[in-house]
Structure formats: C-alpha cells, structure tokens
Amino acid sequence: MLPLLIATDVDGTLLDEDELVTSRTRAAVLAAVAAGTQFVLATGRPPRWIAPVVDALGFAPMAVCANGAVLYDSATDRILSAQTLSVEVLTELAEVATRVIPGAGLAVERVGRSAHDAATPQFLSSPGYEHAWLNPDNTEVSLADVLEAPAVKLLIRKAGARSADMAAALAPHVGLGGDLTYSTNNGLIEVVPLGVSKATGVDEVARPLGITAEDVVAFGDMPNDIPMLLWAGLGVAMGNAHPEAKAAADEVTTPNSDDGLARVLERWWL
CATH class of the missing domain: 3.30.1240.10 (Hypothetical Protein, Haloacid Dehalogenase-like Hydrolase; Chain: A; domain 2)
Structure with missing residues (x-):
C-alpha cells in the first residue's frame, strides 16, 4: 500500500530523545510530502507547543492537538475546530x-x-x-x-x-x-470529551480529502496513540513504545532514537 496520509505522534515518535527531528527523519517526511502525501501531526500537545515542531520539519502541517480534541492549521495559525468538556x-x-x-x-x-x-x-x-x-x-x-x-x-x-x-x-x-x-x-x-481520540481527529482531516483509514499509516508510542494505531490501515509502534501501544500496532519499528519513523517511510519514499 502507498499511504495517502501519514499521521504521527510527536514526542517519543517523530522527535528523538533530544526532542529534535533528525536529518534522516526530516528527509523521509519531506520526500513523502513532495510526492503529494498528506502529513498530519497527532499529539497530546496544545497548539501553542506546535511551532517548534513546524520549525524542525521546515513546513507547517495540519495538527490534531489535545489528543484529538483540537484541529489546528499551523500554516495559518487558526484553530479550525475544538471539542470541549462542559x-x-x-x-x-x-x-x-x-x-x-x-x-x-x-x-x-x-x-x-x-x-x-x-x-x-x-x-x-x-x-x-x-x-x-x-x-x-x-x-x-x-x-x-x-x-x-x-x-x-x-x-x-x-x-x-x-x-x-x-x-x-x-x-x-x-x-x-x-x-x-x-x-x-x-x-x-x-x-x-467522550469519543474523542487521535483517531477521530485524524479522520476529521482525512475525510474531506477522500482519504479513508485504509490509506493511512500512523505512528505512535504511548496509550494515547492506541486508537489511532488501531484505526489506521497500518499502525506502527516505535521500538521505545509502551507495551500496550506495541500490542495494538500492526508492526513495531526501531526506537525514535534510531529513526524508526524514517525507516518505515523509506519503503515508499527515498
């Protein structure tokens, strides 16, 4: 399968142990984006903590924040939607x-x-x-x-x-x-809010583009990533992931300290 959308957790997944995007990971992501693949951040972070990730990547992707409760367009600095606890x-x-x-x-x-x-x-x-x-x-x-x-x-x-x-x-x-x-x-x-997860947030981005779960590859490392790993056509847990995240994934790649995300993306984009 050639993924139409990449959804990735940030901390412990996209970022290495020094909270950086390595050159190898950046190159793999940019190659996928240059080929027309959608790229979405799916994180527990709030929108105000997205700017350093944008700077590290070199482009401004859509971001699913607060574990799916917020959809944030980092390119225009706009909150597109928010689901709340009353x-x-x-x-x-x-x-x-x-x-x-x-x-x-x-x-x-x-x-x-x-x-x-x-x-x-x-x-x-x-x-x-x-x-x-x-x-x-x-x-x-x-x-x-x-x-x-x-x-x-x-x-x-x-x-x-x-x-x-x-x-x-x-x-x-x-x-x-x-x-x-x-x-x-x-x-x-x-x-x-009940029923909200990274999976629902990424789906909110994907559906208007005509992209279904089967067309998505998702990466994560912690329990808050599990719904997304289960939902995606290919759910990939990092080598450093929580045991429950590994159990939910379709496969386990190398740790975030060893370019685990890049190693998977390089199957399609070199």
Missing part, C-alpha cells in the same frame, strides 16, 4: 479525581482562535499543581476558576504516582464523563 462534566470529573486520588492537582487546557490567543487563558491549574513537563506555562488560579469554562482537556496530576495506576483507579468512576488516556507514565492523566 462545565458540568468538568465539575463531576474534578469531584471524582480528588476523591479517588487524594492530593491530585487539576488543570485544564482551553483554546481560542489561534495558538497564542491572548484573549483566552489557555492552561489554568489549581493551587499546588505540579507540572509533569520541564517547561511549565500554567497560570495558577482557584479550583473554581479552573472549572468555570469548558475545556478541551482536563489534566489530573499526582507527583510520584504512575499514570497507569491512576488510570486504573479512575476508570471505574468516570463513566460517560470523558475518555481517559495518558502520554507519560509520570503521574499524569488526560481526560478528553
């Missing part, structure tokens, strides 16, 4: 999270019209929330303020915990409130 659902999820995981901090991701829309506070966290990444850009507010408006994603954070354990504890209590996933095992759970 205030009612956020409030219910917050009650569940703080009851089931005592001491957990909560945060929400919101989007405006562009990646850096100053009119919309984008990452709000409750007092004492400990960021799971090295580049925190959250604004600390009261829990009431965190929950006062719809959000594309709720983050539940417990420093020192394992995300897999948190997901297992929360799953029986969340019900129809949203879908749980995680992209790191560093004590962080992400909740998106």
Whole structure:
C-alpha cells in the first residue's frame, strides 16, 4: 500500500530523545510530502507547543492537538475546530479525581482562535499543581476558576504516582464523563470529551480529502496513540513504545532514537 496520509505522534515518535527531528527523519517526511502525501501531526500537545515542531520539519502541517480534541492549521495559525468538556462534566470529573486520588492537582487546557490567543487563558491549574513537563506555562488560579469554562482537556496530576495506576483507579468512576488516556507514565492523566481520540481527529482531516483509514499509516508510542494505531490501515509502534501501544500496532519499528519513523517511510519514499 502507498499511504495517502501519514499521521504521527510527536514526542517519543517523530522527535528523538533530544526532542529534535533528525536529518534522516526530516528527509523521509519531506520526500513523502513532495510526492503529494498528506502529513498530519497527532499529539497530546496544545497548539501553542506546535511551532517548534513546524520549525524542525521546515513546513507547517495540519495538527490534531489535545489528543484529538483540537484541529489546528499551523500554516495559518487558526484553530479550525475544538471539542470541549462542559462545565458540568468538568465539575463531576474534578469531584471524582480528588476523591479517588487524594492530593491530585487539576488543570485544564482551553483554546481560542489561534495558538497564542491572548484573549483566552489557555492552561489554568489549581493551587499546588505540579507540572509533569520541564517547561511549565500554567497560570495558577482557584479550583473554581479552573472549572468555570469548558475545556478541551482536563489534566489530573499526582507527583510520584504512575499514570497507569491512576488510570486504573479512575476508570471505574468516570463513566460517560470523558475518555481517559495518558502520554507519560509520570503521574499524569488526560481526560478528553467522550469519543474523542487521535483517531477521530485524524479522520476529521482525512475525510474531506477522500482519504479513508485504509490509506493511512500512523505512528505512535504511548496509550494515547492506541486508537489511532488501531484505526489506521497500518499502525506502527516505535521500538521505545509502551507495551500496550506495541500490542495494538500492526508492526513495531526501531526506537525514535534510531529513526524508526524514517525507516518505515523509506519503503515508499527515498
């Protein structure tokens, strides 16, 4: 099969261990794009964290952000669509999270019209929330303020915990409130609107182009990539992937530190 669309996770997949796009990976991606193949980023990142990836690639692809909740056109810096958790659902999820995981901090991701829309506070966290990444850009507010408006994603954070354990504890209590996933095992759970995933986000990009799942090759490394790996005609897990992601994939390539994505693309584009 010659893929008509490439969908790839960013961290741990497209980027190497130094959070860079290697020259080999860039060359393979650019060769595919030059041949007319669509290329889509599918990431847990918010739109405001897409610019460095665009710079590293050398072109501005469509981006499925917030694990499928947001469709972002990086070429025009426009949020094309956003699916949100309502205030009612956020409030219910917050009650569940703080009851089931005592001491957990909560945060929400919101989007405006562009990646850096100053009119919309984008990452709000409750007092004492400990960021799971090295580049925190959250604004600390009261829990009431965190929950006062719809959000594309709720983050539940417990420093020192394992995300897999948190997901297992929360799953029986969340019900129809949203879908749980995680992209790191560093004590962080992400909740998106029910039925939303990277698969639904990529499908939102593909359908208007007349591209079906069978025409897609997808790459990922963590549980939040599993729906996309299962949906795509060819789902490829990285050699460094979480065991559950590997089990969901059609094949496993080499790690992100060894140009695993490029090695697969080079079958069709050299």
